[in-house]
Amino acid sequence: MTIRSLPAVGALLVAVALTAGCGSDDDGRSSAAPSASSEVTPTGLPSAATSPTTSALAAPVSPSAGAQGPTQRRPASPPPVVLPKRPASAPGAKQVVDAFRAAGLKVPRPKDRSVDCGPDGLGLGCSELMATDAVTVYVFPDETSASDIAETWGGQSYQRGAVVLNYLEAKTPAADRPRYEKVLDGLR
Numbered sequence: 001m002t003i004r005s006l007p008a009v010g011a012l013l014v015a016v017a018l019t020a021g022c023g024s025d026d027d028g029r030s031s032a033a034p035s036a037s038s039e040v041t042p043t044g045l046p047s048a049a050t051s052p053t054t055s056a057l058a059a060p061v062s063p064s065a066g067a068q069g070p071t072q073r074r075p076a077s078p079p080p081v082v083l084p085k086r087p088a089s090a091p092g093a094k095q096v097v098d099a100f101r102a103a104g105l106k107v108p109r110p111k112d113r114s115v116d117c118g119p120d121g122l123g124l125g126c127s128e129l130m131a132t133d134a135v136t137v138y139v140f141p142d143e144t145s146a147s148d149i150a151e152t153w154g155g156q157s158y159q160r161g162a163v164v165l166n167y168l169e170a171k172t173p174a175a176d177r178p179r180y181e182k183v184l185d186g187l188r
Contacts, residue, residue, distance in 0.1 A: 083117050084141035086127035090162040091187045093130035093137040100135070103183045106172075108133040124149060127162075135180055136166040160184050 086092065091099075093114070100107045110132045117126035117138075126149075128139040140146040140162045150159035158165040158181045165180055172180070 083114060084125065084127050086139045086141060087162050090139055093128035093139050093163075096137045096139075096163060096184060096187065097130045097132060099183050099187055100180060103179070105176075105179055105183065106132075106134045131169075133170065134172045135170050136168075138164040138166060140164065158184070 094110075094112070097107050097110050110130055113129045113131050114127075117124055117129050124138070125145055126138045126140050128137075130137045138146070138149065140149065143162050146159050146162045146164050150157045150164050153164075153166060153168060156166065156168045158167075158177070160181070163184060165177075165184060167174075167177060
């Protein structure tokens, strides 16, 4: 054998191995003849356009999907969180925080955290949530839900209708809490 024929022999062996390992009929027999899906180029190698490995890369298939089809991908952004509506008679969480500020009470660093009410957050089922360093304001879709949460938090909260003031993570002294509660009561 000459040195010139070694690359051709190697390419032929690769082509035969790819063709023999990839093709089989439904009755279990192996097909050794090249088919339309495994054309051989003049170099003796399968063409890039019809190579079984190239076509597998073109449409990714999940291991569990087998021959069911390409892998479906999740959307780039999560679906929006849909929160229950607050009652029309209840003030909004931002309105309560603004009333505290207008009354001269401290509400440092207010932050709308309503997304934490939803199923992906704390899952409390609230409609609105405004957190400050002094107090956290929750607005629930009904008074029963607000009452249940206020009871859970015990002496660290105050409920008025569908609104609950939470002092659990607040830096508000217990002596100042009645002032916040009085402002909330005045919003009715």
